[in-house]
Amino acid sequence: MTAPTPGPGPTEWGEPRVGVGPWAEEHPGTPVPQDPRYDPELLAGGDRRNVVDAYRYWRREAIIADIDARRHPLHIAIENFGHDANIGTVVRTANAFAAAAVHIIGRRRWNRRGAMVTDRYQHLLHHADVAAAVAWARERGLAVVAVDNVPGSVPLEATRLPRETMLLFGQEGPGVTPAARAGADLTVSIAQYGSTRSINAGVAAGIAMHAWVREHADPRSAW
Ligand SMILES: C[S@@+](CC[C@H](N)C(=O)[O-])C[C@H]1O[C@@H](n2cnc3c(N)ncnc32)[C@H](O)[C@@H]1O
Numbered sequence: 001m002t003a004p005t006p007g008p009g010p011t012e013w014g015e016p017r018v019g020v021g022p023w024a025e026e027h028p029g030t031p032v033p034q035d036p037r038y039d040p041e042l043l044a045g046g047d048r049r050n051v052v053d054a055y056r057y058w059r060r061e062a063i064i065a066d067i068d069a070r071r072h073p074l075h076i077a078i079e080n081f082g083h084d085a086n087i088g089t090v091v092r093t094a095n096a097f098a099a100a101a102v103h104i105i106g107r108r109r110w111n112r113r114g115a116m117v118t119d120r121y122q123h124l125l126h127h128a129d130v131a132a133a134v135a136w137a138r139e140r141g142l143a144v145v146a147v148d149n150v151p152g153s154v155p156l157e158a159t160r161l162p163r164e165t166m167l168l169f170g171q172e173g174p175g176v177t178p179a180a181r182a183g184a185d186l187t188v189s190i191a192q193y194g195s196t197r198s199i200n201a202g203v204a205a206g207i208a209m210h211a212w213v214r215e216h217a218d219p220r221s222a223w
Pocket residue numbers: 147148149150168169170171172173174175176188189190191192197198199200201202204205
């Protein structure tokens with residue numbers, strides 16, 4: 001028996017053009033919306049941004065305000081004492097889950113490439129060190145949950161995450177600092193079964209954020 005000839009795969013599909021063209025082309029004969037959330041430039045020239053369809057042609061400020069109205073009490077903190085390229089990924093995922101804010105601890109500069117411009121719609125705060133980030137969280141009644149597979153951590157799979165919380169991630173290499181572990185209410189680990197000591201920090205952040213989403217977010221209000 002001969003194997004069927006495979007059809008074109010994702011890499012042969014070509015680059016589809018993201019977004020929509022000018023309003024007049026997309027909606028011929030319909031009046032241009034007068035809603036102040038719409039951006040006249042985008043209406044005239046098209047909207048090629050990587051945003052959900054509901055936000056097509058919207059001004060950036062209007063999109064942020066709309067997400068602000070329904071952000072989750074989930075804060076994401078990541079230590080940035082080296083040059084960790086994962087922070088962009090963390091910001092993008094935090095944006096997807098409507099996290100309240102992403103907190104960068106340590107260096108102010110971080111590699112924005114992986115964020116794919118989602119940082120424009122995400123509240124970002126900076127703290128000089130872990131103590132400042134933990135104090136910020138405590139003042140707002142947030143539980144601080146460090147995420148790393150270190151001695152003393154409890155399995156994420158068997159732990160209930162607090163609703164009002166700050167999930168705190170470490171960097172490639174050193175992992176969460178002793179200061180972060182000491183300042184956290186608890187440390188959770190993601191179960192692993194293979195040979196590697198750890199998974200990528202951006203992937204770990206996605207898993208932990210989604211664990212929070214499964215517990216506390218309402219799937220009926222997702223896009
Ligand atoms: C690549 S890890 C480095 C540290 C790790 N403890 C080690 O021994 O290699 C970088 C970050 O990703 C997250 N991470 C990676 N694997 C994890 C796991 N299995 N459980 C929880 N967090 C993990 C943590 O936030 C950690 O600080």
